[in-house]
Amino acid sequence: MIELSYIRRSPEEVISRLAIKNFDAKPVIDEILAIDEKRRSTQTNLDGILAQLNKASKEIGELYKAGKKAEADALKANTTQWKEDITLLEAETKKIETELHTKAVLLPNMPHSSVPNGKTPEDNEVFHTEGAIPELGENALPHWDLAKKYDIIDFELGVKISGAGFPVYKGKGAKLQRALINYFLDKAHEAGYLEIEPPILINEDSGFGTGQLPDKEGQMYFVGEDKLYLIPTAEVPITNIYRDMVVDASTLPIKNCGYTPCFRREAGSYGKDVRGLNRLHQFDKVEIVQIRMPEESYKALEEMRDYVAGLLRSLNLPFRILKLCGGDMSFASALTFDMEVYSAAQKRWLEVSSVSNFETFQSNRMKLRYKKDKDKPALAHTLNGSALALPRIVASLLENNQDDKGVRIPEVLIPYTKFDYIS
RNA sequence: GGAGAGGUGGCAGAGUGGUCGAAUGCGACAGUCUCGAAAACUGCUGUACCUUCACGGGUACCGAGGGUUCGAAUCCCUCCCUCUCCGCCA
Known part of the structure; x- marks a missing residue:
């Protein structure tokens, strides 16, 4: 607000x-x-x-x-x-x-002065591109076929248990998920983030605090009996920890991270965008959140952006960073960088992270303030970013790393997976 | 699910319908003392909104919302939440 x-x-x-x-x-x-x-x-x-x-x-x-x-x-x-x-x-x-x-409450956040003009995703500014796009043979498979071939993700089974968009990970597929989560959490810890395991059901006040309510009411699963929402991202519970607080300036910056499953109704989605792992109702994500003093928040945004880029680099995934144009930005954000990895069989860029500075938009809703010495309490700046969302990482890993023998696991993940090939 | 207790300032914890924004303690801050620190002592210490060029003045807030009263932290009603015990259960 x-x-x-x-x-x-x-x-x-x-x-x-x-x-x-x-x-x-x-x-x-x-x-x-x-x-x-x-x-x-x-x-x-x-x-x-x-x-x-x-x-x-x-x-x-x-x-x-x-x-x-x-x-x-x-x-x-x-x-x-x-x-x-x-x-x-x-x-x-x-x-x-x-x-x-x-x-x-109807007013979206004001964009930062550096936000490019534009209406659609095509107008986003390509800020940075990195990594070689792998040359795959003619018989390269999209990840949903690879998943089936190696029996590591079962989409039909998910349909049986829950419905479309709820995949079941099996064997090395499940282990890969666990490996990625642990890898991302360990890296975040190294970067100074405190690990949080938050509730994944949240109340209305929390949904309002970070801006999901009332704007995105229909995008969240709602447990009516207890008036609780399933989180669409760990951003909600982790940022709302500080709702209605005046934190002492000496405790800033606050840097938290957390792994949670995320739930999105994705009402209105259709077509090739939703194939396989591209768009799901439930997915895993490690999120990073920072609470900052206003004068430092853009420095923090860059730091977070570079941190996420480093993760993608370490996984050897070709990626690009987009600076979102005004028309493609979220309601609450003042400046957003999206990270996309190239998925070589689908031949398309997939968004795997979004790093945003909300300035005081969320803190004003949450009444999250900081107090510096004798000064009056002032609204803090909040930031967050995915680091990273798993499904599309898995999609591109499967597609980009496939060869005749199977799917190669990136070096950094092997200590976590304890295997180097899916075959 | 059943029974009980309770929600007061950064925290702990008093509170008689009127002088209670609220005792006291701790913490924080400033000062005295000290070479410095600790201890001790002294002082100070909430938030939001309205108003004022400013000094200042005003209003609201003791879980939330109603009610009684000239006047409510204090009495009444409703709701929410937390804790304890029992039951059930990972």
Whole structure:
């Protein structure tokens, strides 16, 4: 949520920056400013009457104590009207605040000044490309065929147990998953991230805090009986650890990581994008999260981006880094780098990570602040990134590393898998 | 699922319907002392919003929401959550 004070101070800037996200903010901003105006006058009004009442109450107490009952009763008579006014003004204030909140929540985060213009994924800026694209023979197989050939991932079985998009990993397939998770967690630990194993069901407040609610309500699985949502990413529980907190500046930066399964309904997805491991309802991911002071957050974003690039490099996967254009960015992000690996049999780039700086967008929703010395508490910046999402890594590993004998396991993973070939 | 207890400031923990934003302790911060530190002593220490050029002033907040009252942390109602015991269970 964009800070109201910011909107009030520079509405034109907010409008022009949101235009880069192809969001026409003018009507909403105008409404917000008008409602805010009304809110302030109503509160000033209400506070005045409350002050009168408080003062009178105190006097009545003193008069009673002094035995001046008649005078006290006379004062009491005045309060009736005030109380009526207070009731009305309180209802009014509440209504206005709800209205204001409803409007403010609709605004996406403002993009950083470096965000490229553009509407679609084609407009994203290729920031960096690295690694040789493997030359596969004519009979190279896409990963879903490889998975079947070596009996390591069973999609049909998943359909039987749950439905489409819930694969069953078996044997070396399951071990590969476990190896990747452990490898990613170990690397994150080396990079200074504290490992967290969070709940994977979250309440509504948490969903709101990181921006999934109300914007992406339909994308999360919901357990109605207990009003809990299955997490779409570990970002939600791990960032919400700090909801409603004022952390001391000396504890920053906070660097957390965590492995969780992630659940996404992916309503509306179809076609070749959803083949095999390309798009799933349940998948594994290691996430990294940072809480930073504002002046350091972009340095942290670069650090995270470089960290993820290093992971991909270590797996010998050809990858590219995209700087997302305004139109392709998420609701909450101010600047996002996407990492894509090349999957040589499908001959396409697959997104395996997304690293974002949310600036104060999430912290304002979560009321996550930091306090530096004698300064007033200020909103912290939050960042997160996938490091990494497993399925598409597995897809490209299978496809890119296939040969006549089977599928080669990257060097760095062998200590984890304890085997060097899937055959 | 059954029974009980409880939710108060960064933490611990008092609290009589009025002078309670709230005792006290710890912590944090500043000072005295010291070469320095510890100890001791002294002082200070919440957040949000409104208002003011500013100094300042005002309002709200003791789990959440209602109610009673001139006045509620304190009384009443509803809800939420946590803890303990029992049951069931990984």
